[in-house]
Amino acid sequence: MNTDLEALILVYDIASSSRDLKAVEALRNFEARLDDVVNQHSGVSRGLLRRSVLMAHRQWALKQDNKPPAIPPRA
Numbered sequence: 001m002n003t004d005l006e007a008l009i010l011v012y013d014i015a016s017s018s019r020d021l022k023a024v025e026a027l028r029n030f031e032a033r034l035d036d037v038v039n040q041h042s043g044v045s046r047g048l049l050r051r052s053v054l055m056a057h058r059q060w061a062l063k064q065d066n067k068p069p070a071i072p073p074r075a
Contacts, residue, residue: 005056008037008049009057011030011033012053013060013061015027015029015030037049
């Protein structure tokens with residue numbers, strides 16, 4: 001996975017799981033990171049990038065839910 005996309009997914013994950021004032025701050029951070037990536041890569045549409053991150057985050061979150069626990073249960 002592209003490192004920029006991965007970083008955006010993680011920042012969005014923080015924003016989507018935050019509440020109240022922390023959510024507003026985290027969302028601003030996500031939007032700023034989007035702007036940084038768009039500025040670094042010419043020809044990238046901000047809207048398309050944002051939608052791509054949201055879709056990739058959904059897939060990433062589903063995979064996280066299906067991971068086995070870090071510590072195996074005792075037999």
